[in-house]
Amino acid sequence: MMSRALVHVPKTATQGGVIAIKTLISHPMETGYRHGDTGARIPRNIINRFTCTYNGEEVFRADLHPAVAANPYITFHTVATETGVLAFTWVADDGETHTELANITVD
Amino acid sequence: MTSARFYRQRAGLLAAMVLTGIATAVAGEIAPADRKSGYDFMSAQARAMQDDDTANPGMLSVLDGEASWNKKAGAAQKSCADCHGDATTSMQGVAARYPAYDAAHGRPITLPQRINLCRSENQKATPFPAENAEWLALSAFVGQQSRGMPITPPDDSRLAATLEKGRALYFLRQGQLNLSCAQCHDDNWQQKLSGNPIQQGQATGYPVYRLEWQGMGSLERRLRNCMFGVRAEPFAYGSEQHLALALYLRARAAGLKIETPAVRP
Numbered sequence: 001m002m003s004r005a006l007v008h009v010p011k012t013a014t015q016g017g018v019i020a021i022k023t024l025i026s027h028p029m030e031t032g033y034r035h036g037d038t039g040a041r042i043p044r045n046i047i048n049r050f051t052c053t054y055n056g057e058e059v060f061r062a063d064l065h066p067a068v069a070a071n072p073y074i075t076f077h078t079v080a081t082e083t084g085v086l087a088f089t090w091v092a093d094d095g096e097t098h099t100e101l102a103n104i105t106v107d
Numbered sequence: 108m109t110s111a112r113f114y115r116q117r118a119g120l121l122a123a124m125v126l127t128g129i130a131t132a133v134a135g136e137i138a139p140a141d142r143k144s145g146y147d148f149m150s151a152q153a154r155a156m157q158d159d160d161t162a163n164p165g166m167l168s169v170l171d172g173e174a175s176w177n178k179k180a181g182a183a184q185k186s187c188a189d190c191h192g193d194a195t196t197s198m199q200g201v202a203a204r205y206p207a208y209d210a211a212h213g214r215p216i217t218l219p220q221r222i223n224l225c226r227s228e229n230q231k232a233t234p235f236p237a238e239n240a241e242w243l244a245l246s247a248f249v250g251q252q253s254r255g256m257p258i259t260p261p262d263d264s265r266l267a268a269t270l271e272k273g274r275a276l277y278f279l280r281q282g283q284l285n286l287s288c289a290q291c292h293d294d295n296w297q298q299k300l301s302g303n304p305i306q307q308g309q310a311t312g313y314p315v316y317r318l319e320w321q322g323m324g325s326l327e328r329r330l331r332n333c334m335f336g337v338r339a340e341p342f343a344y345g346s347e348q349h350l351a352l353a354l355y356l357r358a359r360a361a362g363l364k365i366e367t368p369a370v371r372p
Contacts, residue, residue, distance in 0.1 A: 024166075
């Protein structure tokens, strides 16, 4: 279900500068509290964890819960330390994992 | 819909009926200078969400639509791009002039209907059912190519009869609450309903990402919502009433800018 993600990371930054990171992913975030047309309960399937690593080091992590709306938008800040790769990972209840990478040049 | 919400909505609509009774404004159409998009009635947060392509969830659908545009489909094994090429040039401005008269079928059609006709006749694929995600995505992708362009209904006499029908439907009182579209959206758009601003009902950003739906939806879905609200029997998907209303709404929104994919509360 996690087919599409949008990630915005500045392409360049100055060392020690604070950068804003924005992420958006398509996901139904099914709460597990709803019932389908036949009355059967729709099983819960939400993204339960989001992590961001910067050259392998974890800089941001969030636990998500059923009250989060569909297509979660997560934005946060971090300090630009070195040129490298930011990796974003979303993990859902059904075990599906989506990863996006973004490069940043720090000078 | 929860029962509490239903009663709140009902109370709001009853309040609107009372308002309508005492409104001194002359019933009629909104002058071009007073036309406002639903965007202007939204909170600063919702406007920021629409303005930022990384935050606008409708962009996820646009990206899906772009993938569909380039994907071969149907017995003809043709993609949209095989005939229409690069959508950023070939589809620019198209959404600003639809619904338009289709000479081959002898009737006006909306842009989503145009896409589905192309799919069944040229791609020889099964047409999309109502509110299909890929159909909404293609409509959003094609619509986005006209973002920022003013709505310019074609000056076509063949559209006149359907347009008049749409206008009549817009002013027709319907449902158990006996309300017409115009009573809220023309006469009382400066008022509030259940604490929310009553918008002018300008169809500028369809298909829209509606926060209440937590997903994309077509103008038809939105019209059916309103019909449910006044407790009328909603028109069927693909019905000629929806087409007529879409045509009238387009004429009524002339001059406003296309916002596809818009975000609405």
